[in-house]
Amino acid sequence: MSLAKLDDLPEDILVLIFPLLDVSDFLALCSVNKFFHEAFLKNPEFWREVTTKTFRVPVQPLLRANGPRWYWLYKNLRTQTKVYEWGGSGPALKHSLNKSWPSKSLTSAKIGNIVDLQCGGWSSSCLTSDGELYLTGRIDGLQYDYADPTGYKRLSFDERYPATSADSYQKSTAIKQFSSGRRHILALSDEGMIWSWFHRDHNARLVELSCARTILNSQDPSTPGTITKVVAGWDINSAFITGTGIVYWKIHGPHSGQADPVLLMVTGEIVPGTAFQRSKSNRNRTEDDEDAGLGEVVNYIVLEAHIVFITDLNKVYAMEADSRRMVELSKFSAPGRILQDVQGAFRNFAIFTSTGEVMVGNNDLIHDAFNHVDDPANASSPQLPAGLQHNDVISISFGDYHYTALHANGKVSSYGREPRGCGALGLGSYQGGIPFRGLTLDGENRRFSDVYYLPYAEDKRHNVWFEPEKQKWLKHLTDEAAPRDGSSDWLTPLTENRQGLMEEYSTCVERAGDNWDNYPDIKAEDPDGLGAYFALSVASAGWQNVALVLVNQDLADKVKRKHLINATGSNSSKDRPKYKWELQTYPPLPTDDHGKIDFSMYDFDTWVYGLPPLEDDSKGRLAMNQ
Template sequence: MADRVTNITELPLDILVLIFPYLDAKSFLALCSTCKALQQPSIRLDPAYWSYATRSTFRVPNQPVVQHDGLRWQSMYRRLLTQSRVYTWGSNTHHRLGHSYQQAPVVRNPTLPRLNRFFHKTHCSFPTEMERTRELGIIADLQCGGWSTTLLTSKGALYTAGVLNGQLILSTAPAQDHLHALRFPVGYPYSTAAAAYDEPTIAIRQFSAGRSHILGLSDSGRIWSWYHVQKAGLHVKFLNIDLQDASLVDVTDGKPSLYGNVKQVVAGWSCSSAYVYGTGIIVWEPVSRAHNEEETDAMLVLESAEVPKTGYQRTKGASRESDEDKALREEVGVVLNYIILEHFVVFVTDLGKVFCGRFGEKHRIDDILELRQLRNESGSPSDVQGSFRRFAVFKQGEVITAHHDYLEACWNARTTNPEQTDIEGLKKIPALQHNDVISVAFGDFHFLALHSNGSITAYGTELQSCGALGLAGDGSPEGRLRGIAYNGFGHDGKLLPHAYTHGRQVWFEPEKKEWLKHLMNGGKDRDEAQERMQLFSSDRNVQGEVSEWIEQEGREWDKAKGEDGLGAYFALRVSAAGWHSGALMLVNEELADKAHEYDWRNKSFPRLKLSDGREMPGTVPFDEWRFGRPEWQLDVEI
């Protein structure tokens, strides 16, 4: 009997998915188009393939919450080729937003030549595209530092707007400066051309912006650190830790050994860190050159600290584990992700557990503590994100936020109350629960949530009306329409409690900003709306309800979708730090140009039937709720 010829479609799916990573996107799509069997969504939209293809091609960071969404990853791949845009908003001191500068003539004497003085807007409350970013090619990642915004291109180059340490700068950066390419020491390619970054020792695959320094991890596994925008980075080495080149892989039993390879770097408030396979989380003081060391290209870190019990990795043969490893497997598990706060490290493991450790002298950590109330009882992995003094834990659709005071309370009660029962500080903001939140980015007093549908919602307070929430306003009436209440001597803007039931979306359409101005000018009939506008200005509850109506109308505006199911403005990444924010967006300009169907020019200032039974005054018909008036939860505290 002749041997049967096996068709590729007869191979099981778990075999096929091992073949797919060897194909580029064009070849993979060509393969899927050859027959109906390969057109089924489980193959054509294989999330493992499209996640790998997107992250390896464009250096996009992994997003664990949506790692199984194949359609999302494929759509991101297609749109990243032509549609990546960078938007920033908030405080623009030190030019950290990367926006253009306005030049105005200064005439001191008509008989003398005119002198030019550069001005720049110190606040920006509506997302504005960062200057000169399109010429950089595809942007893969964006992160905000204390006084800076840094971009990573798909070629592995880093660019920064602003300064890394604003406390050392007596004046703002030169007005002609926008983005600076972060460079490497003499001997490494200085050019930012694509060819220069074919060199794996300097092509950055992952980076982290701390408060006043930046860490980068290159394709070869080197750690680079920058402490000044205009000074070359330093290659970080350690006295007591051996780091392996990622290309020098030790193969044991047919499986590559990752021992000594760096998985990720995290720049914290005042320290640097990295996760090293086989060692765990290591922490050290940020490095910098002395005045007489300008030619130094590397820095040997003499003192570093290891976070206890973070180095465990699961092995294929558990019987070969030592008793210590077996104990770690049951007690802690494998570290999946971690963050560095001002005084704590917080990490999550594959057992669904969350741990913290408190920094002591020279960032040493003697022990770790499980945060029992954050444990995922299902045992499935969680995620953690945060910076400075606040963080968020993701588990099974819930997003739990907390301040570092909660960590202090748990740490101080680790012997008297090991289960941490009745310790206050964990919060569940209604708008974040089971609402497809991918990530949360924290500034000093505000934070932003990225949702899987590509929208961003804002929460918290913007000091001195700096615009960090991105909801428009600059302290003006337009911000009040979004639910911002302005108080105090510094004119701080704080979101009203009404905003936490469904959130307040950050808008990118310029027409929406014009719509807000139109409404605050009285709409189509200012005299008819005058009494309603006075009630809106004097009654916080009325302001909150009107802002919710505005929110629903704005979301109705966003219904138009492209062929890929994504809207005109799709957020890929969001970041916040200090008093400013930024987002990496995929912008379908053709769809954005068509999204002008909402007839806002003929709208009146809203007239509502309020939840307490009152009717807003006026003669125009009452406005209906697009999605129904919410049952607000007004006791939320941030």
């Protein structure tokens, strides 16, 4: 019998070989011939597996089959990730500084290979590829006994459980997944231990559950007793245990401090109907399966007072934690609709479908479902914000009054409102951004006024921009729009949206900002298509946000130079490089015979940088409006 050649093997057999290969062997296999290279180089199963194992990257259900993305992540995670922050930590933290524009976190720069970020009520935390967990701010913002709440600090363990590190791996303390609640952190280690922190400066407590049997060192998530994930809520913690289902327990605190024993034994309760697990040999989903009950849990979240989960029967359920009453949220289901994920926090949540729908619900919707148990057809329906529909949204993170969406193309969009102008939307401030991005204030006091979208802009998509020069551009628009030295007052009619002016004009501004790098020679230098800034994850809570962003600084510098005149000039003030928009200004406001301002003569589709283009310099920049 002759041995089969590699290129004689069918694809389904070759794919089974991939998990046995390391990266160098896999790349060698892909170089055997042109077919192997084109068919397998960006194989999603291989790159997802190697990336998640190497970097502990959490797997987004909506990205499981996205091979190119996992390939890009593996190539870039070691060198190009940066943490950006915006918003404020809320009134409980007096040291908090509001940031209306994403700024690079300097304190996170010393932390290597950050792969996941989350926000709590008064903190943000990050996980490294070595399984180390760091936190800045206060876990519990109602406690004021922190010497210095600023800067990232590694969360600690009792000396009986040595902390893992790049040089000394410890499976009991190497964190593979974590969840940030309002006033606590919950984490799952490689060994399968549950750890919980209530204070940044105190050691973790080891959580053991008396209501369910769990096993350590499980190699197969389908093995009964395996803890597959932990989720922290408002004042509820939870874990999913294979064969048992969703286990949850109330947090009773505050905890006394370092004198607390390491072991935290909790009774816990099991969400009824969540234990069902389909066998590997029978993954067919059918409502006729009497043993399936509610179906197999696909994912779940913990809100302020409810646990919400979706099942493989494409149904959504909510259980009230205190009363243990359960209701189906039937308005999220429809014939042929496949539910893929649920995400949420505090009082809000989102359901994702396979066709790109994103349905948003909240506590009120759940309460209404309980009130209409006997006539579910009259229960409230979820919202479908226009900016989220069929826009490749892969995750949504909710704060108190705002939420952010991460799109598959690495963009972040922002919705809701920001209290006291804290910057939670990340779209700019009254010094640049308001009103040009469809925003307005609810009062005259800029410091204490809430910022919210004008009605026409509420459901539209507005991307968070990471380029610092865009902030300067928006400030220039603000300065130029204000009346001075006899110039026309554009700011007042724009702010008041007279004759729908702002609705039309803000579209021009958004288009310019979203096409900032739309130049052929820039595209040629970006073969992966990631752009200069590509967000990998975004987290929101309270009044704040953090994002993990791949930054190609060389490309960012080249894009910036595209918007400069005399970009290679000397250091003298005369030859200082200027941004192109600095040479532009608003035209005079025309009036009709009755003294009424007439905006119809201006075609904003032809404007560049939100201003009329200069006659001798419009060609290169019109790319921004294409």
